[in-house]
Amino acid sequence: MKRKLLVLALLSMIYFSLIAQPIPVGSQAPDFSLKNVDGTTVSLSDYANEKGVMVIFSCNPCPYVQAYEDRMIALHHEFAPQGYPVVFINPNDAVQQPEDSIEKMKERAAEKNYPFPYLKDETQEVYQAYGATRTPEIFLLKNEGGSFTVAYTGTVDDNYKDASAVEEAFAANAVKALLAGNNPDPASTVAIGCGIKKKN
């Protein structure tokens, strides 16, 4: 029995190390070039003239996205003029989750009047390169001379349920820290979200 447990523990350790994690703060942000709901292609390099960019893995049907949606739009309105625009990337397989087809994404972007691109990670390479695991999940990138590095990963704030009860506005504070020339603290947070639907 002891031996069985040992084998099990070893197998688990191997599995444990396979649990996807966001790329660490400080690493170089993987490039992307993805199709937007308006038919254009948007790349990370398009943001070369900005101070940074807030990449958010998002989707249509997730209740946590919906709970945070207005707050994420507000982040763009507040920080795009200061050099930190938002970009949404939808990583979900539309076969498993038809609500995340490009057509449905177009509808959603129009309905909510998204002031930023809503991109489809069709091959699912981008979310895997970032190590994203859920929606919504933020990767705040800092532009250092045309090369983007990860400055903050995680959630919008500490209360998905009630925007008026927020004690720590993690994402907004992270951008403010960068604008003030500091490193975000905390530099990463976790939150409940909808697991990304991977292609079979």
Next chain:
Amino acid sequence: MKSILLILISFLISTFTLKDTVPRANSESMVDSDIMVVDFKQLQPFLEIDNDTIYVVNFWATWCGPCVREIPYFEQLRDKYEGENLKIVMVSLDMSDDLDTRVIPFMRKYDMKNKVLLLDDPQSNRWIPLVDEKWTGAIPATLIYGNGFREFYAKEFTFSELDKIIKPLLSN
């Protein structure tokens, strides 16, 4: 005459079987269809019970497709190891406003006999690392622990995958 005897025998058998199973099943589903709404402080004891039992704690929600797919497997696991030292706790992360309109109807539809708790604690950045430090908060997620074993799984299970973990833990 033969057929009457057959009917009589099958009637007797069925009453005995019914006597044996139905009342217990009834009382169980009455108890277990109760759902408790808890915050993390109240949930935490369920994550670290130290006795001879193996605990399976699954984090799910009615809106989470992969979670819904694996829910019957946790019920199947309960049925397979009934009477053994296995306890399954299903922690719903649905919004508490959806309790009556979504969660309870869902539990009835899926005939969930496992214990269900609704975790109503919006400050998930604080409590997620206390469940497991590797957890990013994506669901489904499952914690299995007991008898010196403790493992966290950020994945969707099949029944045989679950059984492969549980079986050796119970054959102690």
